[in-house]
Amino acid sequence: MAKSKNTEQKIFDAATELFLEKGVDRTSVREIAAKAGINLALMNYYFRSKENLFDAIFSMLVKKNSEELIRILDSDLGLFEKIRQYVHVYIDMLSDNPLLVSFVMAILHRSRERITEMKVISSLYSTDQFTKQILEEGKKGNIRRTDPTHFFVDMLSLIAFPFAIRMLVMDKNNFTQEEFNQFIRERKDRVPDILIESLKPRS
Amino acid sequence: MAKSKNTEQKIFDAATELFLEKGVDRTSVREIAAKAGINLALMNYYFRSKENLFDAIFSMLVKKNSEELIRILDSDLGLFEKIRQYVHVYIDMLSDNPLLVSFVMAILHRSRERITEMKVISSLYSTDQFTKQILEEGKKGNIRRTDPTHFFVDMLSLIAFPFAIRMLVMDKNNFTQEEFNQFIRERKDRVPDILIESLKPRS
DNA sequence: AAATCGTTTTAAACAATGTTTAAAACAGGG
DNA sequence: CCCTGTTTTAAACATTGTTTAAAACGATTT
Structure with missing residues (x-):
């Protein structure tokens, strides 16, 4: 459980920023991953789906x-x-x-x-x-x-x-x-x- | 210009029905093509894009x-x-x-x-x-x-x-x-x- | 220290989407 | 009959969200 909270937070923050800036539909998960500086699959590892991530935010x-x-x-x-x-x-x-x-x-x-x-x-x-x-x-x-x-x-x-x-x-x-x-x-x-x-x- | 008006109308009608039934976002162009009984590419031939088709309807x-x-x-x-x-x-x-x-x-x-x-x-x-x-x-x-x-x-x-x-x-x-x-x-x-x-x- | 076990990360692939391409089929006029 | 422009087709493309299977990592046990 070393950086786990850290990456999860990074995804959350990056997604929040992008969702607010460009809207949910116009933000791709790859963009989120890039902005958070993490691997694409981690998004689905921590949040089950993009929809789920949106819910959390x-x-x-x-x-x-x-x-x-x-x-x-x-x-x-x-x-x-x-x-x-x-x-x-x-x-x-x-x-x-x-x-x-x-x-x-x-x-x-x-x-x-x-x-x-x-x-x-x-x-x-x-x-x-x-x-x-x-x-x-x-x-x-x-x-x-x-x-x-x-x-x-x-x-x-x-x-x-x-x-x-x-x-x-x-x-x-x-x-x-x-x-x-x-x-x-x-x-x-x-x-x-x-x-x-x-x-x-x-x- | 044989069946042109015909196909265009077929696409229009199929799309209208599907859009109304399931909503625009949840209707794929392949579905429309299937329902209209036409080739997929004809959708973009007659209407430039799905967005455009939606506008027309x-x-x-x-x-x-x-x-x-x-x-x-x-x-x-x-x-x-x-x-x-x-x-x-x-x-x-x-x-x-x-x-x-x-x-x-x-x-x-x-x-x-x-x-x-x-x-x-x-x-x-x-x-x-x-x-x-x-x-x-x-x-x-x-x-x-x-x-x-x-x-x-x-x-x-x-x-x-x-x-x-x-x-x-x-x-x-x-x-x-x-x-x-x-x-x-x-x-x-x-x-x-x-x-x-x-x-x-x-x- | 080495091995083991669960957690985290990675690269690659998958299925589905809208769109484009390049060639084939067709129709009508010279 | 051929040529020209329109219509249709099959195939591919790029992008999407999601999944997989293996690698890397970290801590605990031996």
Whole structure:
């Protein structure tokens, strides 16, 4: 067990860098091996497959980023403030990690096959506390009675989809990268406003 | 030029069927050739590459489906009614063509490379008339003053993203396929409600 | 110190992919 | 009937992820 941890780490690091830089599909295992300075077969020796290697890296990335989101959902903040914070932090997170967006896209793209990774993403959304909160506030009449699943899907959609169609938005509006960033920043207030408005009791 | 149109069509049809059935990435050109009953090289003779073949098929599919959407956006319906119809038709379209969803996912996934297909999608959104309408209604005070780009992105997000995360939603809520379909159906009224609510002047 | 045993590394090959080549088959017009 | 351009074919190519079987290594036992 001399250099074992060492090589495994070298593969992991090289792959992470390349995956993030060029995307999973456009990175070959030979490239990874070259960058890590190791033999090709070692990749399959330590990780059973490229897919497996991706899983490991992805899990690591998600875990690193998801803690704060989960903490917010489980906190005892008021519903509206919770929504504001969640959206804010989530959009910041996706802004800071473009790679994360493209990873998730890759997974969603083949969602039927990528069940393992799907579970990892799924673990990001422990919505029990949040669900309860929505139901209770609805019962109390503080907000409109709302299906928590629908609401959560609405929230995720408004947060994440704009990143997925970034190229489309930029092309359509002749945005520079910086203008797109600004566009996204504006959504940090806009999205919570829409969501909260949809919860307010009818006038 | 004897059987030329014939073979080209045979390739096109076989590929369409396979792409829709198993997805683009999981369909090999040899499979297409076999199904079409033609020689492997003919695929590259008529279409320059697999990518190109995909483009041709995708453009065809989009054109077939997008007419109605464009017609609605350009119509002189009232804003709220226009939103309702657009969302309704769009969600129906995505429900009826799961393949279309997975195609778009594939394209968005590699949006940096797939510029051709991006343009095809982009052509789907001739929002000039719709943009003008939002600005005018805002000026008149009938609705809140709203950035049309943001609003259109909101609308697309709420319509399309749930399809992208279908597996996640099903897994999280233990939905059957039919229950998911029902969930989507519910959104045909829900999504316009949210959007319209977000436009209504503050109370 | 030498031998043994499990772990790590290596070079080579494998099967499957998309793509290209160079020649053959074909069709129609001079 | 031959010539010319189009269509088709079989074979090969380069690149992918993965596997194999042997070599190198390291520590433990004899």
